Amino acid sequence: MIYTAETTIPKYALEPDSATGNKFFRINKNDSVLHYRRSDFLVPHRKDYYFFAFVKKGSSRHWIDMTPYTLKDNTFYFTVPYQVHLKEETAALTGITLSFTRDFLAMDENDFLKNLPIIQNPYNGHELNLNEQDLAFVEDILEKIHAEYHAKHDWQHTMLLSYTKVLLIYLSRLYMEQFSEVNQFPERLLLKKYLSHIEDSYIRLHEVAAYAQLMNISAGHLSEVVKEQSGKPAIVHIHERLILEAKRLLYHTDQSIKEIAFKLGFEEASYFNKFFKRLTQQTPLQYRSAIREIYH
Incomplete structure (x- = not known):
């Protein structure tokens, strides 16, 4: 779909979770075919939040900006706010998706999270390959985040922020290993x-x-x-x-x-x-x- 001069590419905010009311953070498990309306396909849109997806099994085809991605098993995908997304085709998907806003990152002290490579995305990457060790770590921490998100414990937000920090640091290490072609200076x-x-x-x-x-x-x-x-x-x-x-x-x-x-x-x-x-x-x-x- 091509948008006319009178319109613009739509931008979607993170909708509050109907179960928890959380409007800054969301985690979902997917274990079946995702159901989309026909009108959802080939329609460009932007998200004003960070979107991460651990794909355990999947083969859907999506676009980020002008680059097509056919989802691969045991792979991690990520996007940052305001990139253009487009769904081309879908298929059964098993995995976990994680979404959070800039406001969620801002709750961390000293702006540490928002300066991580996986968040800054200086090399414009969207796909991380996971070996067996990475797979075990990422899947385990996402399961912990999912369990904490749906539990009603004291200090839940602090736990979610802490688990997410660990995940983002680990993914940032992978990011620099897989996208950086030169040795990086400390912290840059x-x-x-x-x-x-x-x-x-x-x-x-x-x-x-x-x-x-x-x-x-x-x-x-x-x-x-x-x-x-x-x-x-x-x-x-x-x-x-x-x-x-x-x-x-x-x-x-x-x-x-x-x-x-x-x-x-x-x-x-x-x-x-x-x-x-x-x-x-x-x-x-x-x-x-x-x-x-x-x-x-």
Whole structure:
């Protein structure tokens, strides 16, 4: 389904659990065919929360942004807020899904959780392979979270946060092993903060100097450290985020190039066209035509 200029890709919040009333955190076990309405398929949408899925057995096909994923057994999948999801086909699924909001992460002290690699997702990954040891650990901690979520004990929230912290740390280790191609510097705090600011402000701020001012450091220092820690110039991270969002809108909506340019903070469509072509070797219209010809 392609959305018209008069509409936008819908964004869904985490619905409060009807049984517990929890609106920040949800865990569910799946052990059968998932039932969707026909209208749910091929409809792009965004989630404004983190969504994790441990797939014990499954073969459904889904898209995250412009990448298709056919689910594999004993594999862990994850997405971060505002990525574009699309269901292409479904099948029997056995596993556990976990959803939580930014507000849930904010309840942890010192912003530790929101700075973990599995949450920041600097390499734009969505799939983690699990060996036998990983499988046993992940399945066990998810079972503990599920049991605690449905129990009525004192300090339940603290227990859920503690179990989730252990899970996210473990998954972050796997993330760095499977996605990082270079040895990472301890914590990479400045790079993480920079990427987090980009995620929050890429539509409004397009220059490295603007982010440096936001972070109370010099543009030169920011550029030097980001290049050292990521292997990419600081401006490239801003450009990549803009291009990703542009591709989402070009693929999933029927908005004009001018409308997309304005939505992404460009004052002139002509400049957006030059920017997009310089980074992708295609004009926005050429990209839209080519990607739809391949996947529609």
